Amino acid sequence: MTVQVLVVVTYLLVLVAIGWYSSRRSTGTAEDYFLAGRSFGGIVLFMALFGTNVTAFGMLGFPGFVYREGIGAFGFFGAAAALISPLLFIVLGYPIWNVGRRNGYITQSQMFADRWGSQLVGFLFFALPTFYTFLYLSVGVLGGALAVEEIAKIPYVVAAAMVTGVAVLYTALGGMRGTAWTNVFQASVFLLFLVVACIGIAHSLGGGAHLHQRLVVEAPEALARPGAGILSPASWAFGFLVGPASVIAFPHMFMRLLAARDMTSMRRTIAVYPWALMLLFVPVTLIGLWGRVAEPGLIGKEADRILPLLVEAHLPTWLTAVGLAAVLAAVMSSIDAQLLSLSTMFTVDVVGRGKQVQVWPGRIALLLVAMAAFLVAWWRPASILKMALYIFSGYTLLIPIMVAAFFWRRSTALAAVLAIVAGHVLLACYYSGALLGDAFELSLPTFGVLPVVWCLLVEVVLLLLVSLAFGGQDNAGADRFATPFQGAGR
DSSP, rough: OOOHHHHHHHHHHHHHHHHHHHTOOOOOOOHHHHHHGGGHHHHHHHHHHHHHHOIIIIIIIIIHHHHHHHHHHHIIIIHHHHHHHHHHIIIHHHHHHHHHHHHHHHHHHHHHHHHHTTTHHHHHHHHHHHHHHHHHHHHHHHHHHHHHHHHOOOOOOHHHHHHHHHHHHHHHHHHHHHHHHHHHHHHHHHHHHHHHHHHHHHTTTOOHHHHHHHHHHGGGGGOOOSGGGGGGGHHHHHHGGTTTTGGGHHHHHHHHHHHHHHHHHHHHHHHHHHHHHHHHHHHHHHHHHHHHHHTOOGGGGGGHHHHHHHHHHHSSHHHHHHHHHHHOOOOOOHHHHHHHHHHHIIIIITTTTOOOHHHHHHHHHHHHHHHHHHHHHHHHHHHHHHHHHHHHHHTTTTTHHHHHHHHOTTHHHHHHHHHHHHHHHHHHHHHHHHOOOOOGOOOOOOOOSSSHHHHHHHHHHHHHHHHHOOOOOHHHHHTSSSSSTTTOOO
16 A cells, blocks of 8 residues: 555544544534534634635646646735635625524525525525535545545546545534534645645755746746736736635535634634635645646646646655645545535425424435535536636625625515526526537627626626615515624624
């Protein structure tokens, strides 16, 4: 057995052990299983949110993005994330926690159906997050399997099955508490490794100054200001819409916010969050840039392999094995949360509608969703970046509706439904090639900006016009969403 395989097996066993231990602390209730009894303090809440936010895209797709597009990718995703994500935790995260705690909500569908007294709004907040999260989950399984295949030389299908199976096991055992405790372990592993790997790879390749000189000579376009494509000035200006802004709409982030114990835990998390994001994005940006001269010629989704390629080629064997565990940590810290959120939504919004919520349907749903995600990952769809842009854009389109729910009493269910449907249908048309294959690509004009900009414009205009035309009728849900910042100063 190679060192890499031994480390992978040991790492996965540690995750299962944490899941088993957390299951011993469970009270057995649905709220304890799905939301850990709303008991997360500052450290666990931060690690649960941050670990969940770092996915296959952060560890594999983003370095590949930098490899293809150059230094401008850092501002497009990294720097913007450090500013926008914590800001949205303040503007929307606290209201989500506060209103959710007051009214006992567990899922987005519950919350927003109640706000407008509309089962159709609830259905859309079930169906769309389920669809995007399932795709996101599949991308995570794909990314983890690619990393295991590249470094440990385990066949791709076996690696995908291994990653998926272990995530199902410890998530089913421990529920929200188990995934949060494993996130504390996983986030510590991948942050520490990224710093060490960045230093080690730079040293192996002659140092940071030498690498910069090589980039200037061999790949000057990687350091130049981009002028076309996804990083053109117009697209770059709206880059925060396809990543940083979308985080607050992830159902797995939404449910972790609901699990916070108090406002102090929220404030501490928000204060630390931007620094942790920079600690993540600076090393992966540098690794993506250095890959341009260390491993030139990677095309398309092959660039998503740049981090494991450099780790394998330029770090000692034992550290390479730790690197594989770090990639798995980033991937699985989101896979487990996505699995749990999908099973929670199925249990609460479908099986448990109008009835006492039970835990066992959630465990069955975990297994079924994981099997479906494994099949999609086996198919190996478009590049991680291309799928991520579509998924993040879809989440972003939920945000105007969430803002209206908390801050615009006049908004109506009809306006919310029309706006949601129009925005997401238009987005699917823009990304038809990513969803159905290149043969189905629709050549819709973007006028130099990201498709999500036009989808948001259509959505917001419809939300405003229809609400102004037919709004003004209060309902009990609007009263329950009043004073979303009540108690924020305590």
